[in-house]
């Protein structure tokens with residue numbers, strides 16, 4: 001996958017490693033359904049605990065082996081030494097995973113808690129980008145935040161500098177936190193361009209299926225919830241089916257705007273469920 005040479009915008013999905021057997025069955029059902037739409041890649045998130053880490057490595061390896069779809073494995077610096085991270089990168093390489101999303105990760109106490117350094121480890125994603133680039137033949141992506149990084153206190157220019165630094169260290173693409181306003185995405189792309197960067201920035205899109213859960217997720221990820229959107233959800237509150245339908249409608253509207261703006265790819269935060277993403281992809285004729 002080389003986003004600078006892809007002719008059409010990429011379609012991709014994010015999955016997380018389930019904690020138990022029933023969750024794993026649901027994951028593979030969603031993978032089968034989404035595979036029909038031929039995603040350009042599937043990304044697998046990475047958690048801080050030891051068992052979560054092992055599941056990421058196993059699920060990412062199995063996805064690559066069994067579906068043939070390119071897999072992007074996330075990796076974070078949380079609680080790991082450089083040596084630990086090197087070993088995980090080697091495991092990814094051995095499983096034919098050639099693209100990594102290099103992240104610092106959230107502090108163990110949650111996104112708002114202070115960052116705790118690990119002796120012998122890294123404090124910032126740019127150090128992990130360096131390691132992945134040096135360790136193997138990896139293509140390395142990084143995180144971007146159209147509404148601002150939750151810990152940057154609204155200093156958007158600093159977020160742009162951080163992103164450009166990660167590009168200078170070897171990142172070849174970024175994927176955004178989910179957002180709901182095209183202007184936020186455009187502002188990020190314009191700021192990058194002004195600074196001389198044309199880093200491809202894949203738009204992360206969350207099809208809302210549960211409005212109550214959204215408020216918590218948005219707070220953790222630093223995503224703005226525009227009033228024009230929350231009013232629409234409040235008008236259908238209590239009707240679960242209507243909320244899902246509205247989530248699909250809102251996501252489809254944003255996708256259309258992003259495609260018109262020339263986005264290099266759209267990455268769906270699926271929460272391991274295929275239905276909403278499949279409907280949006282059909283609605284907008286991306287597949």
Ligand SMILES: Cc1cc2nc3c(=O)[nH]c(=O)nc-3n(C[C@H](O)[C@H](O)[C@H](O)COP(=O)(O)OP(=O)(O)OC[C@H]3O[C@@H](n4cnc5c(N)ncnc54)[C@H](O)[C@@H]3O)c2cc1C
Pocket residue numbers: 044045046047048074075076101102103104105106107111123124125126142143144145149151152158159162175176177178204
């Ligand atoms: C697409 C996407 C996928 C994600 N997947 C996961 C996942 O799988 N697992 C998970 O745990 N989390 C995941 N996250 C969350 C992410 O790990 C957190 O948002 C985290 O707080 C920031 O990670 P980062 O890679 O942007 O960190 P960084 O780029 O290191 O930035 C973190 C903070 O440090 C500052 N900073 C960065 N570089 C420097 C420097 N050199 N010197 C001084 N300050 C610096 C930044 O301004 C920022 O405040 C994901 C986020 C996104 C957008």
